[in-house]
Amino acid sequence: MEIKQELLKFRYYIGGALLVCLAIFSFLFLVPRFLNVLAYFWPLFLSxxxxxxxxxxxxxxQAPPNSEASIPKPAEDLLHYVAGHHPDPPFDAHKSD
Known part of the structure; x- marks a missing residue:
């Protein structure tokens, strides 16, 4: 009876060890070999x-873009408005009753 109680105390460790053994067994014998996978997918890896x-x-x-050039950014006003940094709405807001 004492051995059975000791085994029940370690049941999670025993179950974990069995799962690890099962995972190692499946990895070694059921999973395809790495060279087979490499031989099948080498064109994909190369490309x-x-x-x-x-x-x-x-x-x-590629040359870095000129940071001081005035490039128009059409969505910048909208982003500032959404972020709350711009007091006026970027588009004409028509109020309909």
């Missing part, structure tokens, strides 16, 4: 890597 290299290349070679 993604080339695309990211192109993005980095164009990001480095």
């Amino acid at each position: 993604t890597a080339l695309f990211l290299l192109l993005v980095l290349f164009f990001a480095k070679t």
Whole structure:
């Protein structure tokens, strides 16, 4: 009886250990091998890597935009109004009765 009570005290640890063993077993024997996955998806990995290299290349070679140029920003007034920093509404507000 004393052994049974000790086992019941550690039932969660025993269950956790069994789950870990089951996970390791399934990982080793049921999951496809990494080289098989790599052999199947290598064109996708290669094209993604080339695309990211192109993005980095164009990001480095493009000239930074002139920060002092007066570029019109049509939504800036609306953003200020929504944020509460602008006292007047950016658009003509027509009140209808």
